[in-house]
Amino acid sequence: MSEREVRIGLLGCGTVGRGVVELVARNADAIAARTGLRPRIEKILVRNRSQPRDVDPALLTDRPGDVVRNGVDVVVEALGGDEPACSLLTEALERGKPVVTANKLVLASHHDRLLTLADRRRRAFGYEACVCAGVPVVRSLRHALAADRLMSFEGVLNGTTNFILCRMEEGDSYAEALIEARRRGFAESDPTNDVEGVDTALKTAILCGTAFGATIPPDRIPRKGVTKVTTADLAAVRRWGYAIRLIARAELDDSGDIRASVGPELIPLGAPAARVRDEENVLIVHGQSSGDLIFQGRGAGGGPTASALLSDVLDAAARPDAPAPRWRTANPAPAGPAARYLRITCAAPRAQPRRWLEELTGMGVDVRRIEVVRCPQNGRQRTVRLLTEPCADEIVDRITALGVADDSLIALRVQNPVRKS
């Protein structure tokens, strides 16, 4: 087979960039034999050239122009953050280069500008690495399922929080689980974006665009993090047959609006999202014709992310003028009713099960299960745990109006197994 070289301009040489360098070094021969395309790293942008790293120093530069230049066939962005990543992707497209990015923040925030430019310049725009790293969800939704009408998806899209919740299921406190996630390199020194669901909301916005051709701004997706979930919550819901996972869900409604949310949910044990362990991700997509499809695998790390980037590079090299996706901006639709798990901490006299059953029945909410336990930290307080039948989101405001302190209440959605067909 004749062979063509693909010269890569790499922006960034951190966890992901280094993964790309290693993958090219390891697999270039095999890729060339299989595809006729031989990837080669031409130049790498870093902030600090004098930092010791296991990369040929001649490849490193701190001048962006060295990377986004004529001797490069595809520009790969693995810088992270908003700027200069967005400007450099723009410049690469303006110069007629196909681009590939792992940067979900830039894509979710600037898809309008970047995808429109890619379309106008007729340059490929690859972003497989932005969601679920090495698990080929973007490619599958964009191409393999292009003929289907995708109705909804749900999944676990953040490996850090999933690792933390799995450790807490085994008895660790939140703080202990976070320390272990950091020790293993799954959590950054500031884990806010992961544990508060920001990272998952960015991925949800990107998946909406990919699956529905329409998206909503990530900051308009209702979002809750996992920091209020306790080891005791996980143990209690397990006795009732559930796990807790940070779930991204989105559904395209009949009027073209999108109902999306990110938050911890109770998932029946045995369901795919409950079975996903540690740093793995899972995405369940519901297609009108294909039914349910499940994608699962390692959703972070240099190796899997580099694999996704490099496969986008090969696609872009084979078809540099492949059409960029088009996403319209949709309206967010209000959340529908859902069964809820409520955990309320209150003074012992207020914690009688009969009283809470009456309060909730008075609000029109049926209760499936209730348990009251003494608070280990304060003997005068009790923790009331309830599982309700489907009810509206406003239940939280109505319970707070009863004088329950906001931070002593959590209300988690319980997965509804019935989906649209």
Ligand SMILES: NC(=O)c1ccc[n+]([C@@H]2O[C@H](COP(=O)([O-])OP(=O)(O)OC[C@H]3O[C@@H](n4cnc5c(N)ncnc54)[C@H](OP(=O)(O)O)[C@@H]3O)[C@@H](O)[C@H]2O)c1
């Ligand atoms: N890590 C993962 O598992 C993962 C998975 C999927 C997607 N992603 C995405 O991939 C992107 C990169 O993540 P990462 O974990 O590889 O980040 P990282 O380890 O922090 O690496 C960032 C790299 O970009 C360089 N850089 C940053 N700002 C720069 C600037 N202004 N000028 C020049 N160079 C600059 C840094 O240079 P220095 O080395 O000189 O500091 C570093 O080499 C992010 O968008 C992230 O969301 C990461």
